[in-house]
Amino acid sequence: xxxxxxxxxxxxxxxxxxxxxxxxxxxxxxxxxxxxxxxxxxxxxxxxxxxxxxxxxxxxxxxxxxxxxxxxxxxxxxxxxxxxxxxxxxxxxxxxxxxxxxxxxxxxxxxxxxxxxxxxxxxxxxxxxxxxxxxxxxxxxxxxxxxxxxxxxxxxxxxxxxxxxxxxxxxxxxxxxxxxxxxxxxxxxxxxxxxxxxxxxxxxxxxxxxxxxxxxxxxxxxxxxxxxxxxxxxxxxxxxxxxxxxxxxxxxxxxxxxxxxxxxxxxxxxxxxxxxxxxxxxxxxxxxxxxxxxxxxxxxxxxxxxxxxxxxxxxxxxxxxxxxxxxxxxxxxxxxxxxxxxxxxxxxxxxxxxxxxxxxxxxxxxxxxxxxxxxxxxxxxxxxxxxxxxxxxxxxxxxxxxxxxxxxxxxxxxxxxx
Amino acid sequence: xxxxxxxxxxxxxxxxxxxxxxxxxxxxxxxxxxxxxxxxxxxxxxxxxxxxxxxxxxxxxxxxxxxxxxxxxxxxxxxxxxxxxxxxxxxxxxxxxxxxxxxxxxxxxxxxxxxxxxxxxxxxxxxxxxxxxxxxxxxxxxxxxxxxxxxxxxxxxxxxxxxxxxxxxxxxxxxxxxxxxxxxxxxxxxxxxxxxxxxxxxxxxxxxxxxxxxxxxxxxxxxxxxxxxxxxxxxxxxxxxxxxxxxxxxxxxxxxxxxxxxxxxxxxxxxxxxxxxxxxxxxxxxxxxxxxxxxxxxxxxxxxxxxxxxxxxxxxxxxxxxxxxxxxxxxxxxxxxxxxxxxxxxxxxxxxxxxxxxxxxxxxxxxxxxxxxxxxxxxxxxxxxxxxxxxxxxxxxxxxxxxxxxxxxxxxxxxxxxxxxxxxxxxxxxxxxxxxxxxxxxxxxxxxxxxxxxxxxxxxxxxxxxxxxxxxxxxxxxxxx
Numbered sequence: 060x061x062x063x064x065x066x067x068x069x070x071x072x073x074x075x076x077x078x079x080x081x082x083x084x085x086x087x088x089x090x091x092x093x094x095x096x097x098x099x100x101x102x103x104x105x106x107x108x109x110x111x112x113x114x115x116x117x118x119x120x121x122x123x124x125x126x127x128x129x130x131x132x133x134x135x136x137x138x139x140x141x142x143x144x145x146x147x148x149x150x151x152x153x154x155x156x157x158x159x160x161x162x163x164x165x166x167x168x169x170x171x172x173x174x175x176x177x178x179x180x181x182x183x184x185x186x187x188x189x190x191x192x193x194x195x196x197x198x199x200x201x202x203x204x205x206x207x208x209x210x211x212x213x214x215x216x217x218x219x220x221x222x223x224x225x226x227x228x229x230x231x232x233x234x235x236x237x238x239x240x241x242x243x244x245x246x247x248x249x250x251x252x253x254x255x256x257x258x259x260x261x262x263x264x265x266x267x268x269x270x271x272x273x274x275x276x277x278x279x280x281x282x283x284x285x286x287x288x289x290x291x292x293x294x295x296x297x298x299x300x301x302x303x304x305x306x307x308x309x310x311x312x313x314x315x316x317x318x319x320x321x322x323x324x325x326x327x328x329x330x331x332x333x334x335x336x337x338x339x340x341x342x343x344x345x346x347x348x349x350x351x352x353x354x355x356x357x358x359x360x361x362x363x364x365x366x367x368x369x370x371x372x373x374x375x376x377x378x379x380x381x382x383x384x385x386x387x388x389x390x391x392x393x394x395x396x397x398x399x400x401x402x403x404x405x406x407x408x409x410x411x412x413x414x415x416x417x418x419x420x421x422x423x424x425x426x427x428x429x430x431x432x433x434x435x436x437x438x439x440x441x442x443x444x445x446x447x448x449x450x451x452x453x454x455x456x457x458x459x460x461x462x463x464x465x466x467x468x469x470x471x472x473x474x475x476x477x
Numbered sequence: 478x479x480x481x482x483x484x485x486x487x488x489x490x491x492x493x494x495x496x497x498x499x500x501x502x503x504x505x506x507x508x509x510x511x512x513x514x515x516x517x518x519x520x521x522x523x524x525x526x527x528x529x530x531x532x533x534x535x536x537x538x539x540x541x542x543x544x545x546x547x548x549x550x551x552x553x554x555x556x557x558x559x560x561x562x563x564x565x566x567x568x569x570x571x572x573x574x575x576x577x578x579x580x581x582x583x584x585x586x587x588x589x590x591x592x593x594x595x596x597x598x599x600x601x602x603x604x605x606x607x608x609x610x611x612x613x614x615x616x617x618x619x620x621x622x623x624x625x626x627x628x629x630x631x632x633x634x635x636x637x638x639x640x641x642x643x644x645x646x647x648x649x650x651x652x653x654x655x656x657x658x659x660x661x662x663x664x665x666x667x668x669x670x671x672x673x674x675x676x677x678x679x680x681x682x683x684x685x686x687x688x689x690x691x692x693x694x695x696x697x698x699x700x701x702x703x704x705x706x707x708x709x710x711x712x713x714x715x716x717x718x719x720x721x722x723x724x725x726x727x728x729x730x731x732x733x734x735x736x737x738x739x740x741x742x743x744x745x746x747x748x749x750x751x752x753x754x755x756x757x758x759x760x761x762x763x764x765x766x767x768x769x770x771x772x773x774x775x776x777x778x779x780x781x782x783x784x785x786x787x788x789x790x791x792x793x794x795x796x797x798x799x800x801x802x803x804x805x806x807x808x809x810x811x812x813x814x815x816x817x818x819x820x821x822x823x824x825x826x827x828x829x830x831x832x833x834x835x836x837x838x839x840x841x842x843x844x845x846x847x848x849x850x851x852x853x854x855x856x857x858x859x860x861x862x863x864x865x866x867x868x869x870x871x872x873x874x875x876x877x878x879x880x881x882x883x884x885x886x887x888x889x890x891x892x893x894x895x896x897x898x899x900x901x902x903x904x905x906x907x908x909x910x911x912x913x914x915x916x917x918x919x920x921x922x923x924x925x926x927x928x929x930x931x932x933x934x935x936x937x938x939x940x941x942x943x944x945x946x947x948x949x950x951x952x953x954x955x956x957x958x
Contacts, residue, residue, distance in 0.1 A: 212728040212762030219732025255718035256701040315928040
């Protein structure tokens, strides 16, 4: 692909492909007609760098491009300055998050012939966010399988393939569609290893884009981590940087347990330099984004960037927040979280899922149960509003937690004791 | 096998031609000979591999002929090639050519006559016509396994009524489907059952003791006490553990077949479901997927007339399940489910087709659920007792088959009484042993949720053990820790 198209994912990439392959771009988008009109129109070309700078190429003459710019900037305003997030060695290569996912996927497919991919539009189209682009050409369209539209059934198919020795990666075109696969995920995927007495196991990876921010409307902005968290037998992880995206993808594929990998629609264009050497990330570990002393901010996925942006403001105001990307949503890394709580004695959870029954709710319970003695104040949880995600840009922006709210919450939390 | 190879080679070519036919390209004929020469010495294993490779073989040609999947994105090119066909006669659209008609006609919702039912033994167990190729050994084993299954069902059902096990469901009336289909398969064919197919396990060598252990959920249970009775499973015998959910196993079978297809194995996936299960969404998607992915899977429907209390007239309005195959592009057949030999030969043929031609097959076996749905059901509440009795006695598949093997001189009433009393004794012994065997230990509650026990579960186990220690009187005395 020409370098000017590097910053594309989703609709933008489709437009790029349209130019390079002389397809009619409308035709190319037909398979993904499920996506809202808004998304198809928002084909402004963006390069979003994890160091906060944004190159905006107004490919569409749409006036809302400016608003898109504003929203995207908020997502990744802060430089990812931790050494744990980026590679230790300066050599390495730069790529975008969706490319990192693809690189991890491709490496695992090369390494193990049992690894296969299935989902809607993953083969020919390369996935709705291009994570599996090029793989069907390389491995054949049986190993990278385009399925008909029946989420429960292709998830079931993945389970059947897994019990007989394959290692499938099932892609939900949008995580919200996996609600249709709930029966298979809950009743069989998480259970069959147990109910068969350990005879059959399901080394499946279920992944897909979710989260709020592309004005995709209520049905396409679901955060499924809250709904899945009770299912015994599965693991859940959320990636947030190209580095951990690749590492978690590889680890999830190699795991013998079913793993659900949550990606975020707004993070696919994050750019980072990652090592050339092979590496994986531990599925059960959290990631220390910014060490600090005054308060522990626990977050995951896109909210990491809002937390880091808030951290910048907080530092200017004299606070020293510790920001941890919990990454592992099931099980929680209570080791790292606990050590942090013991150090700072104050906890703020910043998450994108709903308040009611969300990841934060479980995290509060876990922290209070285990580290109650170390807390100087009740755990505070900032979550999205308990409303269906509205379409209008301004409304959508304020259903989720914004950096200003995080700053306010930390001030309140710390001032309680002064 | 040689016949199969020839057929399937042609079918690959026809397949490819059919898909590529719309491109109507002469260059294709030059690629055909290469396919022929390359695949002269086909075996079933390389067949599947070549099906994978056919994409790569054609990939070397210009992109126009890549694979059928890519065709649908190039309609403009395709129509450009159709210059010699009068475009007014056909509608050319993604998915193929469709002829026009100026007569507005609605297709009938049902065929004029119902699809006939394949049978070879009449009600008296006499061959209707032709010879069936089944050896004495297999026929006798089929009969004894059917009789064993029937006896096992009777005894375990009674055990539930006596309160010795909590739940059971019988296969009474459907023994032929169980055993005959199992006999027609090989041990490599992976079975994905619903719950009324223990006969398949029985055929493959699951012992009566293992059945009893699972029902009693004791230490010897292969499921380690984690599943309800009759939810058997055995990796060794290629039989996926039963899950209580209806029809969720159908997509699994497609996944299994997909896996077998990738490995190029000389085996297929086999899955069973009932008339009720065919209403679930998973049924439709699984058939559709199997057709699209060309997966070697046998879908065997036990149409036994009842889904708990719902008769088939309330379940669907189509002519049973067999007509649905065509809707998804799947070859299908309707068989008399109480005719052991018909089932045996149909499943045998279907298996060959599935593996050699890499396609799914749908078999609808017509039968009757003589027993109640399960021990939680009393079917006399919603259906007439004489209907049940008719099917239990006059249409019993076991009696019918017995008449046939007796007429061949392969069975006698002495053998019958010996078998029955033998099996009965074994079952009673097995139950006794199972009843007195220890229950699974506490640790089995927490293992196998993941590959390794995570910290939260070890903590939960620790907490539970402490509680039991302090309050032993609140826990059963025979609870091994």
